[in-house]
Each structure stands twice: as structure tokens, then as C-alpha cells.
Amino acid sequence: MKPILVFVEITAGAPRRASLEALGAARATGAETVAVFCGDASAAAACNGAQKAIALGGDSSSPDALASALADAVKNNDCGGFIAAATSAGRDLAPRVAAHLDAVLFSDCTGLEASGDQLTARRPWLAGKVIADLVSSADVFCATTRLNIFTPSEDTGPDSCDAAAITAEPKARVTSLEAKTSARLDVQEAPxxxxxxxxxxxxxxxxxxxxxxxxxxxxxxxxxxxxxxxxxxxxxxxxxxxxxxxxxxxxxxxxxxxxxxxxxxxxxxxxxxxxxxxxxxxxxxxxxxxxxxxxxxxxxxxxxxxxxxxxxx
Ligand SMILES: Cc1cc2nc3c(=O)[nH]c(=O)nc-3n(C[C@H](O)[C@H](O)[C@H](O)COP(=O)(O)OP(=O)(O)OC[C@H]3O[C@@H](n4cnc5c(N)ncnc54)[C@H](O)[C@@H]3O)c2cc1C
Structure with a gap:
């Protein structure tokens, strides 16, 4: 099976739990798992379950430029899959990456299975009344993983990390960010x-x-x-x-x-x-x-x- 590229969100220098779950989902299929993240290469070792890591340098504030770099990483590493956690960032990026790759996106998956070279996504449909198993005929299988469903891998990440750059000219640029401070956990993250x-x-x-x-x-x-x-x-x-x-x-x-x-x-x-x-x-x-x-x-x-x-x- 071809490798699966997983977009890993880094907060305070470490992968978010949701991204570790996405890495765990990819790793459990048996495919080589490649973590790609923005920022310092030192985060690679914490990308549990990844056998390879890529640190993206450059301005990551624009989702369209970042999506273009992620699609390039999929192609350059001959990956057969792209996965992101279904966080706000993942939901924003994954459809853009799928569009770049001319693939379909299976969003908010609750299961991921491999049979030979074929990946199957499981996801609830019709407000959860039915559960659908879906396969893709596109060259690259793209999915987002629902939070708190998949188990992070117990294996540590790779010792080394490749570098790539976000080079596309962004169509929109973030000029300022104001973080809201809240002592409470987010509903999507809390156990x-x-x-x-x-x-x-x-x-x-x-x-x-x-x-x-x-x-x-x-x-x-x-x-x-x-x-x-x-x-x-x-x-x-x-x-x-x-x-x-x-x-x-x-x-x-x-x-x-x-x-x-x-x-x-x-x-x-x-x-x-x-x-x-x-x-x-x-x-x-x-x-x-x-x-x-x-x-x-x-x-x-x-x-x-x-x-x-x-x-x-
Ligand atoms: C397109 C669309 C999208 C929607 N999206 C969402 C969505 O994302 N999320 C969502 O939640 N809804 C959504 N809704 C609305 C949804 O249909 C319901 O109207 C809504 O969930 C009802 O909220 P509720 O259960 O708080 O209120 P109610 O339906 O009014 O229920 C209140 C409940 O509280 C109980 N109750 C009353 N007093 C007490 C008490 N003292 N102690 C214990 N129990 C008590 C009552 O028995 C009742 O069961 C959507 C609707 C549409 C049409």
C-alpha cells in the first residue's frame, strides 16, 4: 500500500491530541505513515506512529497556500492517502487538499480500514441513522477523522525530519490574530x-x-x-x-x-x-x-x- 500523509496540528510545540488520533488511524491501516506539520522540526519525534516527518517552513497562516503545500507533499512522497483530524483547521484544509488532488473527501470518519491496497472509510450518514462504508476511485484517498474515536499509536515519531516550504502565493492573508482565553475545555477536545x-x-x-x-x-x-x-x-x-x-x-x-x-x-x-x-x-x-x-x-x-x-x- 502507498504511504498515507497525515497533517499534524502543533500547539505549544507538540502535536494536538486530535492529530495523534489521525496518525494512529493511518498507522493502524498498516501503511507507511508520514506526518507533515508547520514549524520546527523538533516536533517530529512527538508525532507518534509516523515513520517519516516533514516540517513545512514559510507562512502557514493562509489555508489556501498551506493546502497547496500539503497537496505537493502528497505528490512528492507518492502517497495514496491524505488524512487530517476533523478539527476546525482540518475541516478547512482537507477539502482544499482534496480539490488540488482531484479526489473526493470522506469527512468526519469514525472508521478506517485497509484491505489490500484499498482503503475504506466508515462514517455516519443521515444524522447518524445509517453507517456508510465508502471507497474512493480517485488516485488519493482523502479523509478527516472524527475526534475521540481513534487511538493514538504507542510508537514514538521519527528521529529525523525532512523540510519543505509553503511557496504558493496566498489568495487571502491573515493580518492579525486575537486568541480568546478560556479556562474551559472545548467540547470537541474534552473527554x-x-x-x-x-x-x-x-x-x-x-x-x-x-x-x-x-x-x-x-x-x-x-x-x-x-x-x-x-x-x-x-x-x-x-x-x-x-x-x-x-x-x-x-x-x-x-x-x-x-x-x-x-x-x-x-x-x-x-x-x-x-x-x-x-x-x-x-x-x-x-x-x-x-x-x-x-x-x-x-x-x-x-x-x-x-x-x-x-x-x-
Ligand atoms: C436545520 C436544523 C438544524 C439544527 N441543528 C441543531 C443542532 O446543531 N443542535 C441542536 O441541539 N439542535 C439543532 N436543531 C434544533 C432541534 O431540532 C431542536 O429544536 C433542539 O435540539 C431542541 O433543544 P432542546 O432539547 O434544548 O429543547 P427542547 O426540545 O425544548 O427540550 C427541552 C427538554 O427539557 C426537558 N425538561 C424541561 N424541564 C426540565 C427539567 N427541569 N429537568 C429536566 N428536564 C427538563 C423537557 O422534557 C424536554 O425534553 C436544528 C434544527 C434544524 C431544523
Whole structure:
């Protein structure tokens, strides 16, 4: 099988967890795995599972110029696949790379398998109602991997690193960047996501979710669209078809009815806990554990219980 090139996002000098998962997905197919990233070559050794690494020099702020360099790297290394994690950057870059390569893109994959030289992508369709297996007849197989699904490789990255440059003239250039500071984890990165819906009653009650999230220590607060539309929470927290797709180890749906558009963003979570006062709410159909009752009474009790467990540990 031809090598697979994986775009690795580097934060504070190290690969993001989502990129390590994408590397793990590529490596598990048995193909030679090539990590490509922007910046200093020293990050190569941390690209677990990669047998080869390429550091791209030059201005990486323009996605169109970066995509052109990634497509060149695919061609120059005779790769049969290109993979990026389905992060905001990956979702932006991967379709551009696929267009350069005249390939199709399988986005947000939850499975990747090799059979001989053929790669097959598995991904949820129709808001997760069906699971599709897809193969590509293009020369290069392009995919993005859903976060928190694939396991990073236990092998370290390569000792050496090749260099390449971003040379294309960007069509758009970033002139300034302002980073938002938030003490809370992003819903797509956190292993535990605690989402609230209209059933919480008002904006202030989200404090109960924040308290539970603090008790866990590794949790993010999410929201249904109804809540975001009402202006109770920012869009960056919205889970669902028109929000973010999450796949944490543990997902809480609190006061959320379970509309299909919400399920589309969270039904691949490993364990789902639903809290709803309506025993017939559709969310219970996808929940592994359900609590029927008033969330405003249940949440403080749950928070105390988690605090007690953490204190014992
Ligand atoms: C094109 C399109 C895209 C969409 N995209 C998204 C999306 O990305 N994400 C998304 O979430 N939605 C999305 N929606 C909206 C979706 O259809 C639902 O309207 C929305 O998810 C409902 O939000 P909710 O569950 O918070 O509110 P509701 O449907 O009003 O449900 C509230 C729930 O809270 C329960 N409840 C009430 N009080 C309490 C209490 N005290 N304790 C416990 N439970 C209580 C109720 O029993 C009910 O089940 C989209 C819709 C469309 C048409």
C-alpha cells in the first residue's frame, strides 16, 4: 500500500491530541505513515506512529497556500492517502487538499480500514441513522477523522525530519490574530461533555453544569441549539448538526429532548447519560443511563457525588 500523509496540528510545540488520533488511524491501516506539520522540526519525534516527518517552513497562516503545500507533499512522497483530524483547521484544509488532488473527501470518519491496497472509510450518514462504508476511485484517498474515536499509536515519531516550504502565493492573508482565553475545555477536545438544553429554564442555571464540569476537572460544557438561539450560551458550545460533533468518553444531556439534529452531533459518544423530567423524551432512546427527574434538583446532588469520589481518589 502507498504511504498515507497525515497533517499534524502543533500547539505549544507538540502535536494536538486530535492529530495523534489521525496518525494512529493511518498507522493502524498498516501503511507507511508520514506526518507533515508547520514549524520546527523538533516536533517530529512527538508525532507518534509516523515513520517519516516533514516540517513545512514559510507562512502557514493562509489555508489556501498551506493546502497547496500539503497537496505537493502528497505528490512528492507518492502517497495514496491524505488524512487530517476533523478539527476546525482540518475541516478547512482537507477539502482544499482534496480539490488540488482531484479526489473526493470522506469527512468526519469514525472508521478506517485497509484491505489490500484499498482503503475504506466508515462514517455516519443521515444524522447518524445509517453507517456508510465508502471507497474512493480517485488516485488519493482523502479523509478527516472524527475526534475521540481513534487511538493514538504507542510508537514514538521519527528521529529525523525532512523540510519543505509553503511557496504558493496566498489568495487571502491573515493580518492579525486575537486568541480568546478560556479556562474551559472545548467540547470537541474534552473527554467529558456536559450539555444543557432548554429544560434548564434559563441562562443562570448553566452555573449548575459549570459546577459539575469543575467537579470532573476534565469536562466541557455544551449546549443544544435552542439554548444557543436563546443567547444563553455561545455558538462555540453548540452540539449537533449545525454545531460541533463530539465523541467524548462520557456525554451528559441535561434538559435536552433529543431532537435528531442534536443526536447527529453526539450519538457516537462512548457513554451517554440523559437527565430529563419527561420519561418519554427521545434522548432516552440513545442513552446508556437515564435519570428521570428535575435537572435543577439532580445536578447539585450529582456534583456533590463526583466531588466526593474525586476527594477519595
Ligand atoms: C436545520 C436544523 C438544524 C439544527 N441543528 C441543531 C443542532 O446543531 N443542535 C441542536 O441541539 N439542535 C439543532 N436543531 C434544533 C432541534 O431540532 C431542536 O429544536 C433542539 O435540539 C431542541 O433543544 P432542546 O432539547 O434544548 O429543547 P427542547 O426540545 O425544548 O427540550 C427541552 C427538554 O427539557 C426537558 N425538561 C424541561 N424541564 C426540565 C427539567 N427541569 N429537568 C429536566 N428536564 C427538563 C423537557 O422534557 C424536554 O425534553 C436544528 C434544527 C434544524 C431544523
Amino acid at each position: 467529558v461533555v456536559i450539555s444543557g438544553g432548554r429544560g434548564l429554564g434559563d441562562k443562570e442555571q448553566f452555573k449548575l453544569l459549570e459546577d459539575l464540569s469543575t467537579a470532573f476537572g476534565n469536562a466541557a460544557v455544551g449546549a443544544s441549539r435552542a439554548v444557543v438561539d436563546a443567547g444563553w450560551r455561545p455558538h462555540s458550545e453548540q452540539v449537533g448538526q449545525t454545531g460541533k460533533t463530539v465523541s467524548p468518553q462520557l456525554y451528559f444531556a441535561v434538559g435536552i429532548s433529543g431532537a435528531i439534529q442534536h443526536l447527529a452531533g453526539m450519538r457516537t459518544s462512548a457513554v451517554i447519560v440523559a437527565i430529563n423530567k419527561d420519561a418519554e423524551a427521545p434522548i432516552f432512546k440513545v442513552a446508556d443511563y437515564g435519570i428521570v427527574g428535575d435537572a435543577l434538583e439532580i445536578l447539585p446532588v450529582l456534583t456533590k457525588a463526583i466531588q466526593a469520589v474525586k476527594a477519595e481518589a
